[in-house]
Amino acid sequence: xxxxxxxxxEKGQLxxxxxxxxxxxxxxxxxxxxxxxxxxxxxxxxxxxRRARDAEKARxxxxxxxxxxxxxxxxxxADEDETxxxxxxxxxxxxxxxxxxxxxxxxxxxxxxxxxxxxVVGFITYDTVTRVxxxxxxxxxxxNQLQANQSCExxxxxxEKYTPDLNGDGKIKVTVISCALNPDxxxxxxxxxxxxxxxxxxxxxxxxVVTDSALDPDLNELFTTDLPNEIEGNRYIDEQGLHLDFGFxxxxxxxxxxxxxxxxxxxxxxxxxxxxxxxMQSCYDTALEIMKAMANDLQAQANESSDKGLPSPEEVxxxxxxxxxxxxxxS
Numbered sequence: 144x145x146x147x148x149x150x151x152x153e154k155g156q157l158x159x160x161x162x163x164x165x166x167x168x169x170x171x172x173x174x175x176x177x178x179x180x181x182x183x184x185x186x187x188x189x190x191x192x193r194r195a196r197d198a199e200k201a202r203x204x205x206x207x208x209x210x211x212x213x214x215x216x217x218x219x220x221a222d223e224d225e226t227x228x229x230x231x232x233x234x235x236x237x238x239x240x241x242x243x244x245x246x247x248x249x250x251x252x253x254x255x256x257x258x259x260x261x262x263v264v265g266f267i268t269y270d271t272v273t274r275v276x277x278x279x280x281x282x283x284x285x286x287n288q289l290q291a292n293q294s295c296e297x298x299x300x301x302x303e304k305y306t307p308d309l310n311g312d313g314k315i316k317v318t319v320i321s322c323a324l325n326p327d328x329x330x331x332x333x334x335x336x337x338x339x340x341x342x343x344x345x346x347x348x349x350x351x352v353v354t355d356s357a358l359d360p361d362l363n364e365l366f367t368t369d370l371p372n373e374i375e376g377n378r379y380i381d382e383q384g385l386h387l388d389f390g391f392x393x394x395x396x397x398x399x400x401x402x403x404x405x406x407x408x409x410x411x412x413x414x415x416x417x418x419x420x421x422x423m424q425s426c427y428d429t430a431l432e433i434m435k436a437m438a439n440d441l442q443a444q445a446n447e448s449s450d451k452g453l454p455s456p457e458e459v460x461x462x463x464x465x466x467x468x469x470x471x472x473x474s
Contacts, residue, residue: 277318278309281351286325295319305436347418350430356404367411384408403453
């Protein structure tokens with residue numbers, strides 16, 4: 144029967160003696176390695192502590208030495224060789240793309256602000272140099288289809304035919320400022336346009352105003368009624384001003400539904416907040432010459448074409464309703 148040692152399990156099995164000796168050696172070897180590892184770890188910790196102590200002592204000696212040398216320097220007894228040498232940090236000199244990247248990294252906020260300021264200054268300069276100042280400005284407060292941007296622009300081009308180069312810049316430009324005022328349509332747009340209208344009234348050089356029958360009666364006192372005496376022999380001039388009752392003009396302004404109640408009126412010269420009465424009178428006289436040339440030319444063109452004039456507002460309303468019905472039937 145094989146010689147062995149009882150394992151202690153519930154079956155009472157025995158472990159061969161050779162295996163037991165082998166397991167015992169492994170256990171001892173494992174214990175020895177663990178002890179060596181612990182000793183090695185302890186040695187490393189002691190070595191680290193020793194190095195830390197040495198470093199601390201070296202630092203203290205260096206501080207003491209520097210303090211001593213500093214005292215000597217203050218007392219004027221330090222030799223040149225004993226002077227504490229100042230250590231300067233060496234900076235790498237950058238070139239090319241790296242230099243640009245370094246500048247951007249440190250100064251990008253100021254670069255962005257500077258670029259924005261340059262853009263604004265450049266834009267203002269360009270706008271100032273290229274802008275064409277108008278020779279004549281007029282207000283359009285009529286409340287009808289003539290308020291369309293294209294019609295306003297076309298009306299300005301027509302008036303430019305009779306306008307001289309008043310500002311002497313070698314160019315002729317007329318601007319129509321649109322701000323419809325209809326007291327029967329009082330809303331936020333009326334309020335905004337009213338503020339715009341009264342603000343522009345303070346500009347003494349703005350004399351001509353395009354109106355229609357929706358004009359607030361309180362505004363009539365702003366306009367002169369002397370045009371029939373100042374522009375004689377023109378059937379399109381009455382106390383209200385120049386009556387734009389021209390069929391060919393409606394086609395020219397791309398405003399087929401333009402009613403026959405549109406007038407170009409002229410403000411009576413008075414003192415404003417920004418201009419004296421004398422200055423406004425000068426602007427009035429200039430505008431009167433333009434008005435006279437335009438009225439006579441329009442009358443001559445109407446005579447040549449046997450123009451029948453424009454439909455009344457009631458007729459225009461019927462035309463619009465008829466067109467709407469035709470579109471509904473087609474759809």
